[in-house]
Amino acid sequence: MRSVNRLLRCCWLGVGMAAFALGTAGIVLPLVPTVPFYLLAAFCFAKGSKRLHAWFESTKLYQKYVVRFNRGGMTWQAKLKTMALVTAVMSVSACFLADNRMGLMMLGGAWLLQGAAMVFFVKTRKREAPTARGALTK
Template sequence: MRIVWLLIGFLSMGIGAVGVVLPVLPTTPFLLLASFCLAKGSARFHRWFTGTNLYKKHLESFVENRTMTLKTKFSLLIPASCMLILAFLAMQNVYGRVFIIFLILFKYVYFFTRIRTVPAGQNRIPEVEG
């Protein structure tokens, strides 16, 4: 089973790396999946993955502090919204369309109320003195 986790992890990492270059392919979900799968498959590969620039640039702040840059948020939300809009247009069922609209709204509300937005290049939440 470890080999399956490692294969899925490396495949996800590859897709996530391609997503850095292609704007229509989201990077962060694939890198999160890669991190999870590599951790399940091998502690050594997980340590290696968390040390890569790919992880540090796109995931580290989210994993540690639940923060993302505005660019990262939109790189996740826009492609997913486009896919949901295509599903909305293809669907004839009124209840299905209402559900898709709800899902799109929920994603944006969640991303902008539950995940803190930080300026580009800032990986950590500033410490509050007190």
């Protein structure tokens, strides 16, 4: 029984490390999303190791990309920028699928789902105003 638990914890940690690596790559690569991979990493680390989960939550990357998202969602401006990037990337993909109707329909469906998720599922928060010190507040 203990070996099964240990194996399961190792699997959680492995998936968490992979998600963390992909999320970190997403900071630089526009095609790879950052927040979903960091959320997955946090979940996996919580399942695999309390100490690793606590460390991950204290990192600057987690604080910058996940905490603000979890607290209040995204501003409309951030949502529009995200959808513009998704549209641009999918447009390039659509050029390669010009002769494949099924592929184009699937790509269009994915775009519609992304838009619906932005409108109906991702919380919208008001734009943040700078304080006297120049820091952003909630």
